[in-house]
Amino acid sequence: MISYEEALQTFEPVIGLEVHVELGTVSKMFCGCATEFGAEPNSQVCPTCLGLPGSLPVLNGAAVESAMRIGLALGCSIAEWCRFARKNYFYPDMPKNFQTSQYDEPIAYEGAVDVEVDAGTVTVGIERAHMEEDTGKSLHVGGATGRIHGASHSLVDYNRAGIPLIEIVTKPVTGADARAPEVARAYVGQLRELLLALGVSDVRMEQGSLRCDANVSLRPRGSDVLGTRTETKNVNSLRSIERAVRHEICRQAEVLLAGERVVQETRHWHEDTGVTTSGREKSDAEDYRYFPEPDLVPVAPSREWVDRLRATLPEPPHARRARLQQAWEFSDLEMRDVVGAGALELVDKTIEAGAAPQAARKWWLTELARRARADGVELVELPITPGQVAELQALVDAGRVNDKLARQVLEGVLAGEGSPEQVVAARGLEVVSDDGALGAAVDRAIASNPDVAAKIRDGKVAAAGALIGAVMKELRGQADAGRVRELVLQRLG
Amino acid sequence: MAHLARLARIDLSDAELDHLAPQLAVIVESVAKVSEVADDDVPPTSHPLPVTNVFRDDIVVPGLTAEEALSGAPDVDRRRFSVPRILGEEQ
Numbered sequence: 001m002i003s004y005e006e007a008l009q010t011f012e013p014v015i016g017l018e019v020h021v022e023l024g025t026v027s028k029m030f031c032g033c034a035t036e037f038g039a040e041p042n043s044q045v046c047p048t049c050l051g052l053p054g055s056l057p058v059l060n061g062a063a064v065e066s067a068m069r070i071g072l073a074l075g076c077s078i079a080e081w082c083r084f085a086r087k088n089y090f091y092p093d094m095p096k097n098f099q100t101s102q103y104d105e106p107i108a109y110e111g112a113v114d115v116e117v118d119a120g121t122v123t124v125g126i127e128r129a130h131m132e133e134d135t136g137k138s139l140h141v142g143g144a145t146g147r148i149h150g151a152s153h154s155l156v157d158y159n160r161a162g163i164p165l166i167e168i169v170t171k172p173v174t175g176a177d178a179r180a181p182e183v184a185r186a187y188v189g190q191l192r193e194l195l196l197a198l199g200v201s202d203v204r205m206e207q208g209s210l211r212c213d214a215n216v217s218l219r220p221r222g223s224d225v226l227g228t229r230t231e232t233k234n235v236n237s238l239r240s241i242e243r244a245v246r247h248e249i250c251r252q253a254e255v256l257l258a259g260e261r262v263v264q265e266t267r268h269w270h271e272d273t274g275v276t277t278s279g280r281e282k283s284d285a286e287d288y289r290y291f292p293e294p295d296l297v298p299v300a301p302s303r304e305w306v307d308r309l310r311a312t313l314p315e316p317p318h319a320r321r322a323r324l325q326q327a328w329e330f331s332d333l334e335m336r337d338v339v340g341a342g343a344l345e346l347v348d349k350t351i352e353a354g355a356a357p358q359a360a361r362k363w364w365l366t367e368l369a370r371r372a373r374a375d376g377v378e379l380v381e382l383p384i385t386p387g388q389v390a391e392l393q394a395l396v397d398a399g400r401v402n403d404k405l406a407r408q409v410l411e412g413v414l415a416g417e418g419s420p421e422q423v424v425a426a427r428g429l430e431v432v433s434d435d436g437a438l439g440a441a442v443d444r445a446i447a448s449n450p451d452v453a454a455k456i457r458d459g460k461v462a463a464a465g466a467l468i469g470a471v472m473k474e475l476r477g478q479a480d481a482g483r484v485r486e487l488v489l490q491r492l493g
Numbered sequence: 494m495a496h497l498a499r500l501a502r503i504d505l506s507d508a509e510l511d512h513l514a515p516q517l518a519v520i521v522e523s524v525a526k527v528s529e530v531a532d533d534d535v536p537p538t539s540h541p542l543p544v545t546n547v548f549r550d551d552i553v554v555p556g557l558t559a560e561e562a563l564s565g566a567p568d569v570d571r572r573r574f575s576v577p578r579i580l581g582e583e584q
Contacts, residue, residue, distance in 0.1 A: 042573065301546075
């Protein structure tokens with residue numbers, strides 16, 4: 001395949017993103033079934049979400065409020081009157097044979113968000129945010145695991161069917177150019193932060209409560225006509241979004257440069273191989289035979305209601321970032337790294353739990369960032385809480401562990417061995433600062449390295465390193481190196 | 494007609510298509526009559542009652558047990574509805 005740079009020489013990429021967010025309501029969109037993740041299959045269902053005859057939907061008011069708050073936070077207008085629509089299709093993940101969605105009357109429309117990337121700010125226009133319901137989950141059996149290809153049966157769990165979903169659709173993002181993959185990632189990252197701050201969803205990409213479809217098209221440089229787009233589904237981490245968009249830009253450029261045409265279709269992202277493969281050709285909207293949902297009355301939010309919700313919005317992300325940067329005394333570069341790594345919330349909570357700002361930043365952006373990269377997960381997905389990081393830093397500040405031991409404590413916490421205090425106790429990681437034990441070890445080191453000791457006595461203080469090393473080795477790294485040095489020099493100085 | 498049948502996942506023979514097509518034409522014609530009467534200034538009715546904003550509280554209400562939910566399923570495997578291999582893919 002041709003390189004990204006080659007692709008960009010001839011073409012300008014245009015992206016569009018569709019994000020589905022599962023709301024954190026305790027009950028479903030149109031019935032009172034629970035929404036808990038990971039429950040026994042088909043244990044959170046009722047006649048309504050199973051589409052049984054005679055059942056009728058009633059709209060969850062809290063879901064409507066969340067939808068409006070999301071819309072307002074994205075700078076959207078809120079519809080004065082809107083309806084639901086039936087999207088008709090026959091597929092077993094939707095037992096009613098239609099999905100209750102919104103079509104040409106979304107609850108929120110025409111907004112914008114400023115997305116920060118390395119080279120500055122890109123404004124992403126929001127086309128709409130509409131309400132709909134999630135579908136059931138299919139498990140394909142009889143073929144290769146989980147894949148539909150070669151399967152003999154599909155097993156369907158309807159626990160997820162009917163969970164409130166908000167679909168947020170951007171306008172085509174032009175002008176991002178070579179930064180398109182980075183903008184796609186940053187947009188979804190920022191959207192996730194915003195949704196978290198709104199408290200409307202737990203936005204866990206790995207559990208599917210935030211899902212992203214990435215639209216990509218190319219046009220020849222200088223053209224203002226949009227090219228044919230593809231929609232890549234199944235992109236389930238921020239890193240994958242960036243990779244998938246980049247891959248799709250290269251793939252389409254290769255197709256176009258070979259004189260062929262890009263097929264309008266959905267494509268599937270494969271995390272393991274880093275490529276997209278062809279899915280189905282996109283259906284025309286008319287094939288879904290949308291019509292207004294007769295079982296649900298229109299939603300007509302009064303302006304007083306909208307204003308009341310507007311007053312509950314959290315501080316806008318950019319204002320909050322500016323305020324925190326000042327409070328933490330971070331440089332622009334430090335702050336951008338924190339935001340870019342998706343660590344803003346984590347660092348904030350770590351500082352709230354008592355850690356100094358620079359210490360909090362250091363843990364999340366070095367040790368933990370390295371670990372997240374190695375595991376291929378986001379920082380927020382690591383099995384450690386900001387409170388535990390603050391507790392670990394407190395151990396360092398109190399001189400109870402040194403840097404090396406602190407990293408071992410961190411390993412223990414990440415391995416699920418408990419809190420930092422518990423790991424220190426269980427693994428016996430505390431530094432030896434008791435002068436009796438340290439002194440004895442220092443004496444042994446001097447005795448077994450007479451030549452080094454002689455050098456130090458002659459004033460070659462730099463040679464002390466060898467003795468400190470010997471002591472550290474004997475105490476398996478659990479000594480306070482500064483104190484060891486003092487003791488060595490006391491004895492030989 | 495064949496397109497509609499395909500969207501509805503109904504397998505119709507040519508004879509059945511020929512039989513049903515004129516019936517569908519009657520329905521389409523009848524609906525077209527409505528638009529002769531209703532001008533652009535008459536919005537299509539979707540709800541006969543002037544009621545808006547009917548909501549329920551976000552409260553969990555017990556539904557069916559998995560056993561009850563699956564009792565009507567033609568086939569069950571691993572507490573899930575088992576359906577024949579799905580051609581095509583998710584929408």
